[in-house]
Amino acid sequence: MNILILGGGGREHSLAWAVKQNPKCDRLIVAPGNAGIAAIAECASFDICDGGMVVTFAEENAVDFVIIGPEAPLAAGVADRLRDAGILTFGPSEAAARLEASKAFTKEVCDAAGAPTAAWARFTMSEPAKDYIRDQGAPIVVKADGLAAGKGVIVAMDEETALAAVDDMFSGEFGMAGAEVVIEEFMAGEEASFFVLCDGLDALAIGTAQDHKRVGDGDTGPNTGGMGAYSPAPILTDALQAKVMEEIIRPTLRVMSERGTPFQGVLYAGLMIEDGKVRLVEYNVRFGDPECQVLMMRLGAQAFDLIHAAAEGRLAGCRVNWADDHALSVVMAAEGYPGDYAKGSEIRGLDGLPEDSAHMVFHAGTRSAEGRILANGGRVLNVTARGASLQEAQERAYAMVDGVDWPEGFCRRDIGWRAL
Ligand code: AMP
Ligand code: GLY
Secondary structure (H helix, E strand, C coil), X not given: CEEEEEECCHHHHHHHHHHHCCCCCCEEEEEECXXXXXXXXXXCCCCCCXXXXXXXXXXXXXXXXXXXXXXXXXXXXXXXXHHHCCCEEECCCCCCCHHHHCHHHHHHHHHHHCCCECCEEEECCHHHHHHHHHHHCCCEEEEECCCCCCCCEEEECCHHHHHHHHHHHHCCCCHHHHCCEEEEECCXXXXXXXXXXXECCCEEEEEEXXXXXXXXXXXXXXXXXXXXXXXXXXXXXXXXXXXXXXXXXXXXXXXXXXXXXXXXXXXXXXXXXXXXXXXXXXXXXXXXXXXXXXXXXXXXXXXXXXXXHHHHCCHHXXXXXXXXXXXXXXXXXXXXXXXXXXXXXXXECHHHCCCECCEEEEECCEEEECCEEEECCCEEEEEEEEECCHHHHHHHHXXXXXXXECCCXXXXXXXXXXXX
């Protein structure tokens, strides 16, 4: 089979790594890819959010199956264009991708599904939003409705911060994403992520993870796209996972299907757990990054069979073969991230690191130039390891981190602390 993966981060490197190990994969192309991906696949360069271009490329290259990594092409309807052209695709339609692209839409679906989530209200004008905040009191959460690159959520511990957030959003700070604002009850508890493959009708849980959003050790400093992750998340016991499937995931899929917009792809549920009670924080319609890297490490080549089955509507007969182990990924980022950072510094020492089913350095923002690996983004490497225990996975990952010679980079030294 000829397979095209859209995206060029650590998530897509780990997807390519798993797909490549599967004997069904003949030719693997990734667009745009990165230096790590280029070592295992062909890389191509075109606008992956332009459905017409993606279809043309796929047709010219006899692509049998397209796997879409990031949310932007999904929200732009690239999966629809591919399916219209008769090309098998993993990833939701533009209509179903609204589960990530609009927070108010997700809340409506949750209400229709009876899925437990924070109490909420939506506003298109500032004064009624502020009255609602004064009425509810702090802590309270203010969210731009649309996609805002992870920056559109303000968890306000006092009323003033919440009121200021409303002003910021309606003054256009988040562009069109902030034209509508959702205000939510603050939920206390521990967060964890739950990943489910969906084929429109059936759903298959493929793993749990926890990430570390803040840039600094001890969860300090500004938010990032994620500084590390591990799987499984011990707080999501089998019993809790079954409850999430029954109370949140299946009812959501039923409502999506009844609305005429069935969900096919991976549903990434961000959950809040408090005293054995689970509520939905948000949905994403793609794999998490770096959560995908730890899931792929644990699933290996079978990940491709499961993703393929989801795209073909064959999940009902599928099972996951779990290795009873743990995986942990440490993000190495360019000094300055998530603020300003420089590109182009050289990364040495990668050749000396182990590379096998228990050790992998997935590349995020890298490019190669004359045989050298150069940093080319904020999050640059995802140093990932498996172990019989989380502690062993952590030790292996940090042993690899210590073998990377990159003075312009940094990482957190405490990935996994919550579970250890
Ligand atoms: P989101 O972009 O919706 O994932 O929100 C980003 C982060 O904000 C989440 O991962 C939570 O840590 C936090 N958050 C979002 N909504 C709530 C809520 N209702 N209560 C508490 N924390 C929240
Ligand atoms: N690591 C968080 C995300 O991918 O949204």
